[in-house]
Amino acid sequence: MKKIILTFCLTIFIAINSYSQLPGSKPGGNVEGGVGFTSIGDQTYYQLSLAPEFAIGKFGVGLDINLLINTKDNTILWKEMQRGRFLRYLRWGHKGDDLYARLGMLDYSRLGNGTIMYLYKNSPSISDRKIGMELDYNFGKFGFESMYSDFAFQGVIGMRPYVKPLHFAGLASVPVIGGLEIGTTFITDLRDKSGRTVIGKDTTLSSIKVMGLDISLPLTKLPVFTTRVYTDFNKIINFGSGMASGLDINSTLPGVTIFTKIERRYANTARYMPNYFDTFYEKDFSTKAQILDTMKSVSPGTFGVLTMGILGTLNVTVAYSKMDDIPESGKLHLETSTGKIIPMITINVGYDKVKIKDSKDIFTLDERSLLYLSGGYMLNSFTRIDLTYLYTFKLNTSTGKYETERRIQPRITFVFPFGG
Template identity: 40%
Template sequence: MKRTLTLLLALLVLTSAYSQRRVQRETPTKPQTSGEFTGGLGLSWFDGKPYYLLNISPEIAFGKIGIGLDVNLRIGVNDGKIRSEDWNEFYDFLRAIRYVRYGLKGDPFYARLGALDYARLGHGTIVYYYKNNASYDDRKVGLEFDVDFGKFGFESVFSDLKRVGVFGLRGYVRPLKFTPAGGIPIIGNLEFGATYATDFDKDAIAHYDTVSRKIVRDWDRPDIFGFDIGLPIIKSKIFGWDVYFDYMKFVNYGSGIAYGTNLEFRGLGVLNIGAKIERRNFGDQFLPSYFNYFHEVERFNLRDTVNATSKLQALRKAKKTSGTYGELFITILGQLQIVGSYQQLDATPESGTLHLDLQMPQVLPTIVFDAGYDRRNIKNFGDVFRLDERSLLYAEIGYKPVKYIVVSMLYQWTFKPVRTDNGTKYEVQKRVEPRVSFVFPFGKK
């Protein structure tokens, strides 16, 4: 009987993962705006020990407020005891709140506490699509806080409220708004901004010393200052068009500039199209969008007993170059959404960086499909879709036999942090899970 029950629970993986997918795959162009209650039972293993899993994970979005919880109780199959490691410190209780937010990025007032999925500052030349979680097993509680007073404002991001980590702050002013010229079309919205960002994590200054063959932490911290100018040319309910120029400088390293334009078409909820094209020119010892979706893994990764890779080492070795960045998003009927971006440096063949998102939750009544893919240091076209230490992948395809049940298969390629005395080693973590999820939506889409 016990064996039969265990097998049934293994098949019925009724965890919070479906709910988490909806939030984690929430993209910058389509945030979560409705509610869901997801929960159930499952089976999980830690260090070879099986645990029954009881999960409650509601998501609530009403007005400008959004809340997502992720409460898991793991009970030992053999001893019937709750796994103490999940609830042995106050920070564990904070992590049970996946996120709490007010407003959306770009609103006059925006705040988000918890998991940061697409944090960015300004035009994204310093902080862009930053994620504070390398994987579900390495969750952190971070903060985004933005206020726009009309004439001036600020944006901020802090990656981890428990341990010091990535911090970024951008202030901006629209000087003509203080004068009668502020009412002049186009020029009245001229904006000047200044950004500061850094990483206070101790591993942000770590590197492998080839002479002593030890890991040392004595390099200059990656402190970055940036100055930007932005000018909205068209700003209406249907069309948006702006141009901008950014200058960025690492305090003890190199500098770079970027200039580009954003275009947006909003077709009354039927078809939305957005495009961004940017030209980049960098000096020696400079990397663009330093704090991005790979940063938590790139910062410092222990390869073996002492050898390691460090993002700061890559920064110090970077050569003068230029390149192009492009981004495109398409949304059809508020359901099918495609987001893609790509960067390529002119003189560096292995510099391609790709980001893809595809969501089609209700395009077909009974089919659910969701996928996300990121890859760095792409060498050529044949290297685009290889899965290795330069890749992140999430894909789930599901079928709805009835309205509130989703039977699906998940495949995830991510990284698992392994803590050691010398630092953190990130190992590739592959996850394949069959699922049966109960999802009860509420609220208006």
């Protein structure tokens, strides 16, 4: 065991030195490596980890290599390294850039205004990572957004082409209407079970398909303040339809950035569900159409997002939605990172919950929850003591269903920032 740890630590230093000495390159990022313990179910493991993140210009790569060694028999859990689970992402640019591409885990995918797909994760469990892709390109007068969830098997595929019609007429500079954008979205899950409405019986619905039309206008576009309004019309094929209207506000003040979204949602018919492809979709895809088929209410609802960044280091995002007349329809997304705002201490939290009944139900952990909680204390400039708690899901290969999984990971982390 000591030889493995020593070899692992030497590998970290060699990789860092080799990368930082590449001629002509000015990389930025950091490498984190750690030694600790983790528990998966009733088994405990030594954990050796390496999590480098590199960025050169618009290109970025993130890896998450975890070697797990059973504390009882010293066997290595090789399945944690299979099917590319060590790859978090390869990317070019960021969402919203003229050219954006990402390969690997899709953390929080969105197409268009997010009324069909928002905060979608292709990997509901860290032990069941999938390799997907996002690809967006803005040609100026028109463009597209696209995604695919899983190259190893069939999965979710989506496309949103859009056009700015007044740009073709040379009217792009006209206030408000010059920025008119019209888009259409089509998303389908290629898996047969995704459209099944009755368990154990054949159905004519082979897969779920959702399409939509969206129209948006920028109201104001100032250096410190921008606003945009939009309206979406959506149809779940063979089910119901609905619409949504919303307002986006971006504010940039000295030391503070704020993004706010407020959206009102309407079901035109029964059997309609906004944001069908959400954080929990991969866990629920085989049964979600059954729930959709029983929805008789045409209740309207409200969705809101608040994202705040302070001093470029503290970041907080809260998103919540609820249908007015459906008690168990609440959805919450919460994430925060303290960065360097608290000396010597780092705190990172990610939390998602669906089917929320009331305020008392928001922070109870069960099969409707996902939680990532990590706290760290910097012993010095490159050594940190971490404790991480994960409440997530693991695929049971015997039943084909996801079951709750808890992981507790204490470790010592070595942090090596580099570049500039």
